[in-house]
Amino acid sequence: GTAPMIDPERIRELAALSDSFRKACVLKGAFSDQFLSAGDITKIFRAVSADEGRLSCLRAYTETAQRPDLQQKLFREPPETEDLETWGRSRFGGARFGIVLDRPPLENDAFEARLSEVLTGIYDTAGNVFGAAEPHIFIGDYGYSPFGAHHDQEVGRILHFHLGPGVKQMYIWDEEDYVAATGGTMACFDPGPILDRATRYDIGPGDIMVLPTEGFHVGHTPDFSIGFALCLMDADDGDTLRRAADQALAHALLAHLELQRRHDAHQVRVARPLADAVRRALDEGSAASHCS
Numbered sequence: 634g635t636a637p638m639i640d641p642e643r644i645r646e647l648a649a650l651s652d653s654f655r656k657a658c659v660l661k662g663a664f665s666d667q668f669l670s671a672g673d674i675t676k677i678f679r680a681v682s683a684d685e686g687r688l689s690c691l692r693a694y695t696e697t698a699q700r701p702d703l704q705q706k707l708f709r710e711p712p713e714t715e716d717l718e719t720w721g722r723s724r725f726g727g728a729r730f731g732i733v734l735d736r737p738p739l740e741n742d743a744f745e746a747r748l749s750e751v752l753t754g755i756y757d758t759a760g761n762v763f764g765a766a767e768p769h770i771f772i773g774d775y776g777y778s779p780f781g782a783h784h785d786q787e788v789g790r791i792l793h794f795h796l797g798p799g800v801k802q803m804y805i806w807d808e809e810d811y812v813a814a815t816g817g818t819m820a821c822f823d824p825g826p827i828l829d830r831a832t833r834y835d836i837g838p839g840d841i842m843v844l845p846t847e848g849f850h851v852g853h854t855p856d857f858s859i860g861f862a863l864c865l866m867d868a869d870d871g872d873t874l875r876r877a878a879d880q881a882l883a884h885a886l887l888a889h890l891e892l893q894r895r896h897d898a899h900q901v902r903v904a905r906p907l908a909d910a911v912r913r914a915l916d917e918g919s920a921a922s923h924c925s
Contacts, residue, residue, distance in 0.1 A: 638668065638750055638751065639663060639664050639751050639754070643663050644751070644754045644755055644758050645758055647660045647663065647755075647843065648758040648759060651843040653758075653759045654755070654759050654843050654865070655790065655845060656843070657803075657832070657842070657843060657845055658834075658842070658843050659834050659835070659841070659842045660840060661837065661839075661840050662839045662840065663839060663841040664794060664841065666796070668747055668751075669744065669747075669748075669794055669796060671716065671717055671796060673744045674717065674770060674796070674859055674861070675717060676744075677734065677737050677744075678770075679711045679712070680737065680738055680739075681708075681711075681737045682708050682709070682711035685708075687737070688704070688708055689735075690735050690736060690737050691704055691707060691708055691732070691733070691735075692733040692735065693707055693732055694731035694732075694733070694775055694779040695728050695729065695730055695731075695775075696729060696775065696776065696779075699779065703724065703725065707724055707732065710724065717772055717859060721772060721773060721857075729774050729776065730773045730774065730775060731771070731772070731773040731775030731779055732770075732771075733769065733770070733771055733779075734768075734769065734772075736767050737768060737770060739768060752766060755792075755865075763789065763865040763867065763868055764789075764865075764867060765866045766864070766865050766866075767864040767866065768861065769861075769862045769864065770860070770862075771852075771854070771858075771859070771860040771862065772859050772860075773854065773857065773858070774799065774854060774855065774856055774858070777822075777824055777851055777852070777853050778851050778852045778853075778854075780820060781820035781821050781822040781824065781851065782804070782806070782811070782815075782820060782821040782824040782827070782849050782851035783820040783849060783850070783851070784808075784811075784818060784846075784848070784849045785846040785850075785864075787846055787864055789864055789866040790843060790844065790845050790846060790864075790865055791843075791845075791846065791862050791864050791865070792841060792842070792843060792863045792865065793836060793842040793860055793861075793862045794841055794860070794861040794862070794863075795836040795837065795838060795840050795841075795860050796838060796839075796859040797839070797858055798838055798856070798857065798858065799854065799855065799857050799858040800835055800836065800837045800838075800856070800858075801835075801852055801858055801860065802833055802834065802835055802836070802852070802853040803833070803834045803842060803852050803853075804824065804828055804831035804832070804834075804850060804851050804852075804853065805831055805832050805834070805844070805848055805849070805850045806827070806830060806849045806850070807847075807849075808848055811827075811849040813830075815827060821851075824851045831851075836860075846864075
């Protein structure tokens with residue numbers, strides 16, 4: 634089976650396929666539920682529900698209608714022992730449904746440690762500096778994305794880790810084709826008639842998709858699925874400076890962390906990949922200043 638961490642070789646493969654995370658592509662069978670499982674998603678959901686200030690993280694949809702009444706119900710009755718599909722079906726009265734968690738806190742140490750290692754590998758392999766990594770979670774069998782075919786305003790790229798169990802389609806248009814098909818750049822809530830102008834990607838369980846934010850896209854989730862998306866924002870100068878400071882700090886702490894190895898294996902496991910990446914960056918002299 635797949636190792637709990639995503640194999641660095643697969644990350645290099647993804648970087649090559651996507652031209653350093655710039656072009657759309659799907660890497661099949663890239664991770665197992667040892668890296669990210671429905672149980673991890675349930676823990677994240679419960680962390681959101683534990684704090685009323687986070688109600689705005691959660692959005693609920695039936696078909697294409699947003700449902701603030703259900704948003705509160707879901708928030709108050711988070712999943713406990715039942716699986717997410719059974720829980721969702723009962724909360725939505727058996728109707729097709731969509732739940733989005735926007736920028737939820739990832740208060741799950743084990744998953745954060747695994748994700749940190751993968752992100753470090755991605756940053757390292759891409760050879761450029763990304764800024765913030767923002768998580769988004771999609772749960773349900775809602776058909777086309779409730780936001781319609783649309784263009785993301787953020788500058789960066791999205792990594793979509795698909796847990797399944799259903800297969801999801803992603804349709805992507807370049808701007809010229811989209812404008813020709815729809816007459817403008819507004820979201821299209823009935824994308825069926827314009828799919829023939831799009832490029833289609835199938836994303837199955839364990840696949841990772843790189844989705845550039847240029848152009849327009851819509852997801853189609855006909856069968857129950859869970860997806861975890863990370864939006865990797867392009868770094869601005871402030872991000873670059875903060876990252877350099879973070880790296881310098883990690884480097885300064887490395888000796889101390891190695892002394893602590895026996896006492897706190899978890900801390901070392903999280904910090905080592907970052908410190909190793911820093912060491913390589915420092916060895917390359919001023920490489921960071923050439924990143925864009």
